[in-house]
Amino acid sequence: MEKIVILTGAGISAESGLGTFRDEGGLWAQHAIEDVATPEGFARDPDLVHRFYNARRAQAAEATPNPAHLALARLAREHPGEVTLITQNVDDLHHRAGSPQVLQMHGTLMGALCAACDHRWPAPLVMQPADRCPACAAPATRPDVVWFGEIPYGAEVIDPALNGADLFVSIGTSGQVYPAAAYAQHCRRLGARTVELNLEPSENARDFDEAHYGPASKIVPEFVETLLAG
Secondary structure, eight states, rough: OOOOOEEEEEGGGGGGGGOOOOOOTTTTTGHHHHHSSHHHHHHOOOHHHHHHHHHHHHHHHOOOOOHHHHHHHHHHHHHHEEEEEEEEOOOSSSHHHTOSOOEEEEEEEEEEEEEOOOOEOOSSOOTTTTOOOOTTOSSSSEEEEEOSSOOOHHHHHHHHHHHTSSEEEESSSOOOOTTTGGHHHHHTTTEEEEEEEEEETTTTTTGSSSOOOOOHHHHHHHHHHHHOOO
């Protein structure tokens, strides 16, 4: 049975109305990354960071899964082999589309994390610096997202999946953020077939054996259809 590993990035959620890092006029374009997506930025101005993520959380809550999310959920249900879905996205659209297991390597907007004791709990729609941890009562609440300079989640699951993959598929990623940007090269070196599905070639397009370019809502369902057809 073919083992498939799928990596998704911001491009798969763009058609659901969630902007990517590079979108002009989007949430990210209004702020410097070092101010809103680093531990240092949070230490300098926690109010700004909470306001930024409150806006992202509200935007994600209003979004709905698109045909690309739904196609991957179908693949997980119908493929006779193993499907590992890894996402760099912090939205919950894969979950809401019905994917049974989603590894969110960069955390989730829907989670809160205590910077003092590492306790995690479901995030309210609006978070603020004065919020206290329900476990230790410290006013150290932050979004449960992995910021630049922090270690992504799930290496204990991701690494074995990559090492055993027969097919690695990257969907909607820029190829600029590590360690995820190195996954295709790693899988290809181990003999896996590598495929890129994207709006345009990524920074690491050379690491793929095959590529399909276009809107995710069109090319992902088409690719899933070919996989399931055998």
